[in-house]
Amino acid sequence: MTHHDHFLGFGLGLRTQHFEDVLSSKPKVDWFEIISENFMVDGGKPRYYLDAIAEQYPIVMHGVSMSVGSVTPLDQQYLTNLKKLISHVKPRWISDHLCFSQAGNVNSHDLLPMPYTEEAIDHIAARIRQVQDTLGQQMLLENVSSYLTYQSSELSEWDFYNEVCQRADCYMLLDINNIYVSARNHQFNALDYLNAIDKTRVRQIHLAGHQDYGDYVIDTHDHPICDPVWSLYESAVQRLGKVSTMIERDDNIPSLNELVNELDMARKIAAKHIPSLALSDKEIINA
Template sequence: MIDPKITHDFIGFGLGLRTDHFEYILNNQPDIDWFEVLTENYLVDGGKPRYYLEAIAEQYPVVMHGVSMSIGSTDPLDMDYLKSLKKLSNEINPKWISDHICWTSIHGINSHDLLPLPYTEETVKHVAERVKIVQDFLGRRLLLENVSSYLSYKDSTMDEWDFLSQVAEEADCLILLDINNIYVSARNHFFNPLDYLNKIDPRRVQQFHLAGHSDHGEYVIDTHDHDVPPTVWTLYQAALERFGSISTMIERDANIPEFPAMYQELLEAKHIAELTLPNNADIAKSRLRPNGMNNPLLQQHKVMA
């Protein structure tokens, strides 16, 4: 169980901000706690995306989530990217900034994928030093997210959870724990996902991700194009028991449903949190509620018991 002396910057239950929902959010102002924005979509000044982001950020807390920092690469850090990142951060004032503990580029070529790292002491030191540079430049702590993976390295000398924990400790950064990614990797690499949860320091975890995936039987792919499945909800409950009230959001990047359906799914996350952590003061402050849409579409869905 979570140590009661450990506290987190809890901001409630949020959704990934997607273009499909821009108009709905501004027109209906749903009672939602926060939105996560994909950093790379807003690094260019002006245009409709920035207009909508700035309008929504005036009404809701936001966090920034990136996919291009390539914190684990041996390429030099992209200072132009970091300057744009800092500029956007200064303009929209996010609660925090996150990216992935992975590499995406080599020799200046971007793979446009989140590629896993070898889990070694050498890599821990390499990544931690780069995280420190980024944190000093941004003037704030960075959150690192665990990625889903489909291969492993023969050179690895530790488990993924030990690697993530050591980087966070060495760099003094925080963790965005993706519950779906843990499940996907556990299936692909044949480990117990509870071992992962139990080895992560609760003091480092600042945010949860929930998402759906594609289950092909012998392997699982992190596709973000399905509802959160029962297996991930179950793991989410175990994560709540381990870490306490952690800011939680749902990712959906394809087959994106109408906003009321996403809102309903987020209500399920809050419902599970309420059942797992009864009488929790943080969760009780959340704006999320069954009638928080004032929209008849929401009545077509029911929160699962």
């Protein structure tokens, strides 16, 4: 099965503010990504909307608290709840972040990056395999943006990411904005990162905005996507071909319509390099 068989098109992160609008306006969005933790409670309003939306759109699940990099034991209750949600939602795939968000029992909601060492690779890959065994499926792992460099790092971030995914036999959720943010903060060339990634493992792309403070950049997902991130996305499309792409906005959330317009930018950029995307099936039928 090639990874192109998994191409869902262009999606958005599903946010509470847009529940009603999605159902009433049926926007031109190919799929939605949910934050798994927001739907782990049985019943209630979020679950009601999710079920209604899932009848009309493919869904993928994105987790923020698995903490694959920490040394505390994996949270079995969390995995049980996640597995239950997976069997309810039947997502096309599930993802989480390549980082540790727990130190002891403290959940630092900032997703901290890892020191890039052989020891860390083995540790994380083993944990991901354990998670995949528990869930009975492969998952996607997202690169997080980093602000600090560990002196103990032996590898570049991209070599580390490639190695972890290879040893864990999982897929990649490539966040283009996070590559840009890390490249700015650590003065490396974002294209070096992009060109080094094992393209056979990339199954999803995230696009987002950030806060630019001049000397450093913070991945805040609360702004429109900036031009350098769009051009990095264009390079990604040229190198990777058809990969399911979505826009993630976590704060200052605009109208659904505004996000759909921003998503159309991604469609246009991708269609420049992938002719089959220039016309959707519906447009061909109606032409």
